[in-house]
Amino acid sequence: MKVIEDNRKLTDAFDDLYLAERRRAIVELVQTQGRVAVAELSQRFGVSEVTIRADLQALAEQKLLVRTHGGAVRMDNDLGEMALALRRQRQVKEKSRIGQAGAERIEEGDAVFLDSSSTSLAIAHHLKRHRYVTVVTNSLEVVHELFDAPGVDVVLVGGVLQRETASFVGAHGLEEIARLNLQKGFFGAHGVDLLAGLTDVSPDEAAVKRPIAALCRQVIAVLDATKWGRVGVASFASLDQVSVIITDAGAPGEMVAAVRARGVEVAIV
Template structure:
């Protein structure tokens, strides 16, 4: 049962537990339901002991996974008052992460806002992992490639650790840190302004560096993808940097899960005709895949 569907008239939440693990800059939130009671009082104590910003981060993560939540269910899960939860939802709405509804909230419309890296990393993790693994098979020893700062590109970096004589250009700080101990990989991170939302560097400095390099393959994620608009993203600075990557790459490979199809974000950074290959998952719309293939773009299902 989805988290937002917990019966609001029940005296207790139908159950579930949330396991919070801190891993560097990421909070992972996992939830399941069992029986009709919280699995243990200790779990409830852990959740009720969260600081305000931690609880709000968990709520944002749950929204990313479940699409909607209720005040009643969140109050029971975190063992805080409904007044406190409403304040949390109001705070998140101010930052355009959700839209409040009667008795709860829903995820903000796709393409309208930029979610933080920590939240995005929790969305479609299995699909992203499979896409990343398939994409990594296209990278050979001695290649020169570019990865953007997307969460799928970050997943892909984990499959590249053993490559030899690989030159990798990225504006993603998490990707750079992931590969820092790989002796066979030379990582080039263009300079620029640090963006907390995506753990990336953007700006004219990075663009000028990219204009001086030659990239064989560029692997890019996106907030949205349509036939008419191509690959789109939310932030204008990120879009400019991605455009620079696309311009210098011989081949552009889109690594996007099914949730990005038929969605349009703020601005286009890569038109459809510039894409050589799209790697996606089995939930991507079949009719749209056929339309893409009819335009001469390959589509692989991970």
């Protein structure tokens, strides 16, 4: 038994050594190349993509790199890509649950709008197996996420590329969008407030969301608990326009009750 135990300890020591060497090599690659992809690292080191994702997450927690969708970037990389990466790292578990709950509300035959928020991106992730759904979006990230979803048709709202959010603003072509019957619109926000409604920190983003929210039969806000009571510079939907708010258990009970009293469904996931 002692021999088996000693062998196990030796194996664990080698595993720890290889783990440390692999992660050090990953950091060096990120520093040299500026960015790395999960698939590339998996092939290079001969380990699974699950293992690489765990490596990248551990390194991100040590502030040695920044996680992105499908890989990682150097800490001092392009500010636009950094902004996207940092948004995705906030409230990750909550946004995933909210995204799943949002996707479950989308039915076969629906045409829906997904904005450029990280929570709408989480909805897109959970739409991969849906069929006969049309997604209208101004987000390049949502388009990328749905690229391998054969049952989902994607319509991109045109405009001027805003690199910080990888989205198009200006909402060119709204006349064409207005011809679609948008059953549901899913909107992230900087915050929700009883008076200001749904707000954004970007007036350009709000200018896209405002007319599209008016076109949707249902406006569904997808907000983690940190967004309650916050007010951004530009409102894009009043609370009276909102049908549903999907949020997590950390949402403040008193404000949730006040919103429900206004006739808005609040779904806590």
